[in-house]
Amino acid sequence: MNHLSSNIRFLRKKAGLTQGQLAEKIGVQRSMISAYEDGRSDPKLASLEIMAALFKVGADELLFWDIECNGRKYLQQEALKILTVTLDGKEEEWISMVGEKAAAGYLNGYADPEYMENLPNFRLPNLSKNNTYRAFELSGDSMLPLQPGTLIIGAYLEHGTQIKNGKTYVLVTKNEGIVYKRVFNYIAEHGKLFAVSDNDRYKPYDIPIQEVLEIWEARAFVSTHFPDPTPEPLTLDDLGTMIRELKADIQKISGN
Template sequence: MLLAKNLKFLRSKEGMTQLELAEKLGVQRSMISAYEDGRSEPKLAALEIITETFGTSLDELLFHDIQVHGRKVNQQKNIKVLTIAVDDQDKENITMVPQKASAGYLNGFADPEYMESLPQFHLPSLSTSSTYRAFELSGDSMLPLVPGTIVIGAYVDQLTQVQSGKTYILVTVTEGIVYKRVFNYLEENGKLYLVSDNEHYKPYEVKAEDVLEIWEAKAFISTDFPNPKDKSKPVSLEDISQMILEIKAEIVRMKG
């Protein structure tokens, strides 16, 4: 059972002292120390308070190594309530997030006034069954899409809907706003693996708990017309298959 290790990790991560947690549980501070050392175990009523305090399930708290594998994904939990902008006819606009506004978006994506201050437009060819947002790319990690390309994404309200091999715009606590090819390993270890189409950039992982928003790429707008002589090409199915094999091998290596 991983209760002692998880409790100490979660308390430290939240910046909570043993005394503060003891006051929540109505016990002496020394009892928290005993819980975290494995010398004693909380009663059921105390466990309920602990799970509420740290936003975890009892199963995760007792049997999942949170420090090593990250938080488990709540299958029913939405990423968040989405803030959208509408026109004077109550139709949803596509809000545009320019590259220079990326840093501000991380703090203002839930603020209606901030969202209204960003550029907005319509694209009649897109399905009306989804909510869309547009993000301006920076960098060359997703060639042949060049810096300045605007990628339009459809909102994904649950991380479990992410399909391996497809491209997504992610708004994350750790990496900011990124556009990557995503591989879903949430069931295995609570993480998403992000891969660039430009082979010069190494893949990396993002914990589910660090994802604020995720948008499935549906279209792009670019003033850079493709050159027939340009050897750059989208990632093929064979490339994707190889990526999956390499990522699985990396997971096995890390577990070993």
């Protein structure tokens, strides 16, 4: 389906341009912009290319994708960045550890080889050698039952579009810092990720993909806290037994 006319109108208004201002930028009469937006005429290829560059969208996105309803189609298709890693004498990658105290500095130093070399490094067995890994120390209780101090071992993702709904990820972001959340991918539709805590005391929130610097898919964790076994939920029979036992104890106390 051709969405060109509605896309031109939506993107022009979003850019704060009048029909006359857009016409001036692409070198046509204002009446032509009106005709484009009403679907009475289609722009020539040269005008289409200028509008695509002006609005920073792909030509096929401008033609065939409902941008107003579905959001940008091609946000975060490129790799996030070139990753800086630390190697040993055999040219094999270490797992660099970003502790809680190092988290703030990591936002400025993640691309600095000297900074990365000064982080603690280690290895874990049974991890695929096809990935780059990094360890991040949890702070706070938003992802219980994982406790503060737990190390999350993440595998690096090159594209935000690789995120699978409901899986857990470490996100290195411009505004939120380093966060570990259960993530839902709405990049294609809205250019955003939806971050959810496992502790329901914390509200979920959106993270625009433009704010994301790195994405690490959780593959393992290291913790000194052993999880408590989950208690079985009480049934009506259990409650009835507890009440009968309590009554029996009260009668014994009264009799004595």
